[in-house]
Amino acid sequence: MDAELFCPACRIPLTEIRTGNGIIWRCEKCDGRAVGLQLLRRTFTPESINPLWLHAIHNEWSSARPCPSCGNAMIEVALASSSGIRVEVCRICEFVWFDSGETQTLQARPLPKPKPQVVLPQKAREAIALAKVQQLAEQARGxxxxxxxxxxxxxxxxxxxxxxxxxxxxxxxxxxxxxxxxxxxxxxxxxxxxxxxxxxxxxxxxxxxxxxxxxxxxxxxxxxxxxxxxxxxxxxxxxxxxxxxxxxxxxxxxxxxxxxxxxxxxxxxxxxxxxxxxxxxxxxxxxxxxxxxxxxxxxxxxxxxxxxxxxxxxxxxxxxxxxxxxxxxxxxxxxxxxxxxxxxxxxxxxxxxxxxxxxxxxxxxxxxxxxxxx
Structure with missing residues (x-):
């Protein structure tokens, strides 16, 4: 059974939210979010995430708030060099804690361009359908x-x-x-x-x-x-x-x-x-x-x-x-x-x-x- 994660500010259990890229944990009271580093890299651009982890490696200064997962003290770092927003990072669990609204400053990765849909000629579609029918008939024979x-x-x-x-x-x-x-x-x-x-x-x-x-x-x-x-x-x-x-x-x-x-x-x-x-x-x-x-x-x-x-x-x-x-x-x-x-x-x-x-x-x-x- 997975251990519960707790909000470092409110000390109440976090709610698990599944997204298309992974799982985040949200505090229902303060709207803070705990996000894994790998999910951040899949969701936001490298320009948004790399400075954050670079500051964490340099160990800017400790925070009084514990990690939602392991309970160890997190490190408070600048979200970006030009930003006044500071977030908290656990270098052990690679969790990043965002207070309410702080994730909005990150730049999301652009959505992949949809592949152009190739429209096959009628004869080609008929040939594919016939081949599929023959394949099913072959399978039916045993x-x-x-x-x-x-x-x-x-x-x-x-x-x-x-x-x-x-x-x-x-x-x-x-x-x-x-x-x-x-x-x-x-x-x-x-x-x-x-x-x-x-x-x-x-x-x-x-x-x-x-x-x-x-x-x-x-x-x-x-x-x-x-x-x-x-x-x-x-x-x-x-x-x-x-x-x-x-x-x-x-x-x-x-x-x-x-x-x-x-x-x-x-x-x-x-x-x-x-x-x-x-x-x-x-x-x-x-x-x-x-x-x-x-x-x-x-x-x-x-x-x-x-x-x-x-x-x-x-x-x-x-x-x-x-x-x-x-x-x-x-x-x-x-x-x-x-x-x-x-x-x-x-x-x-x-x-x-x-x-x-x-x-x-x-x-x-x-x-x-x-x-x-x-």
Missing amino acids: PDFDSAPPDEWWKSMAAFLGMPVEFDAPAQERRPVVTWFLAAVIITASVHAFFHLQEAVQLFGLIPAQPLRLHGLTFVTSFFLHAGVIHLVGNMYFLLVFGDDVENFLGALRYIALIAIAAFVGDLVHIASAPNSTIPCIGASGGIAGVITFYALAFPQAKIGFLWRYFYYFRWIRLPAWFVFVLWIFFQIIGAYEQKIGISSVSSFAHLGGAGVGLVTWFLTRKTIPLVQA
Whole structure:
């Protein structure tokens, strides 16, 4: 509990008064004031206060009145060299006692000039408001390792089946017509081939030992064939989820070139990994690997969500696209090793070849196209 301060003249308790700069103590009877030195320096100009303390240091003469705080005798000093007003100072507590009206002779510090108010344009205010809304929405989703589920029901279903989902899709300026058309053609060709799959694969699949069969057309035809429904659905899922953003980023022509070159290079890498193999290779995953790689590099902070399951316990986890891509590359390297020793039928070498094209494409276009962050 704070000790009471007493008026040195009336010997009655002082009343505490809080101001914007600090606390002063006032006598209700004589209107005297006890003020700390630091508060005086914050409230009044140095020209008003410095001479007062200088006189106190020189110890002009003692006063008979006690300090309101410690009770020791105060020193009576001139308020200013040119002023006839004398005040009392306690050098121990650094309190200054002013009789009624004596503080009016001090010069107050000028108020700081108000900063000019900057009026932002309407578009800037809208952008700030939108950013705030997005920030609140991000907070509402929860932390990355305990996230709320996505808004779309189909994403929850895809994640339940073990597929990654896109939480924060980059804004699109155009419809992904090329992606939709390409997916439709692949689905049509693959489903049609399912009715006579073995014959179609033997005829139109890419055989490493015979790369120039059908005048090299198997580099193209193998792209549109798939080994089954799961193979087809998996590839189309990745194409549709990530391809639309890459198409919007690159434009239709560059996007087509990316997929075509990635598929071709992926086939070449697959052939190089087993040049004497007579097993046909089919699927669009080499080209799609180029799309996935470009997506991860162009939108590294986009959130990719996974549904982690442990019996009846479910938790959504969101990871940045660049981190998911690093994990994917790691597993592709393991898959390539398994493919090389003959324990995997998935062509991870084709995936790595397509990924290399995606990397080169991103490197060549990142300086000519503004980088878009999710």
